[in-house]
Amino acid sequence: MIREVLRMGDARLLRISRPVEAFDTPELRELVSDMFDTMRSLNGAGLAAPQIGVDLRVVIFGFASNPRYPNAEAVPETILINPVIEPLDDDIEEGWEGCLSVPGFRGVVPRHKRLRYSGFDLQGQIIDRRVADFHARVVQHECDHLDGILYPMRVRDFSRFGFTDVLFPGQVVDDD
Numbered sequence: 001m002i003r004e005v006l007r008m009g010d011a012r013l014l015r016i017s018r019p020v021e022a023f024d025t026p027e028l029r030e031l032v033s034d035m036f037d038t039m040r041s042l043n044g045a046g047l048a049a050p051q052i053g054v055d056l057r058v059v060i061f062g063f064a065s066n067p068r069y070p071n072a073e074a075v076p077e078t079i080l081i082n083p084v085i086e087p088l089d090d091d092i093e094e095g096w097e098g099c100l101s102v103p104g105f106r107g108v109v110p111r112h113k114r115l116r117y118s119g120f121d122l123q124g125q126i127i128d129r130r131v132a133d134f135h136a137r138v139v140q141h142e143c144d145h146l147d148g149i150l151y152p153m154r155v156r157d158f159s160r161f162g163f164t165d166v167l168f169p170g171q172v173v174d175d176d
Contacts, residue, residue, distance in 0.1 A: 002041045003052040005100045014148040017057045020081045023124030048145030059142035072134040083119035087112040097151045107161035109154045111137045
């Protein structure tokens with residue numbers, strides 16, 4: 001089922017989410033299914049449970065290709081519950097980001113280039129990966145939502161933040 005995505009300004013997006021305590025429950029399976037339906041319906045690269053008003057530490061992400069990020073490498077479809085992120089070094093990379101909760105805007109955000117993330121899948125099995133580049137960016141962006149952080153809060157240079165159609169005139173870029 002496609003759910004409404006909360007937009008920036010909704011106080012629920014600023015809350016710190018609660019850890020999931022029980023895995024592979026009907027409620028958790030339904031939440032994850034709804035998150036994928038919602039993300040795919042909007043061509044999202046990822047989605048966090050707080051974006052649909054659910055206060056749990058659950059993120060999903062992944063795609064083979066994405067029209068909103070045509071130059072991005074594929075990211076494996078992942079359900080990540082109770083995630084932990086650990087930067088692998090101090091290398092920071094700036095890149096353009098959008099967000100389903102901040103529709104119509106893009107901004108340049110600094111993120112760790114390489115990181116290790118761990119957590120659990122839907123059944124409670126451990127996930128532990130080392131990733132880089134766009135995959136690492138997506139994970140950081142989605143996990144920020146679990147701590148009440150939206151990407152505009154990380155923008156350092158507001159000359160590189162604005163309406164997508166103004167920043168990229170003439171380009172076909174979906175409304176985030």
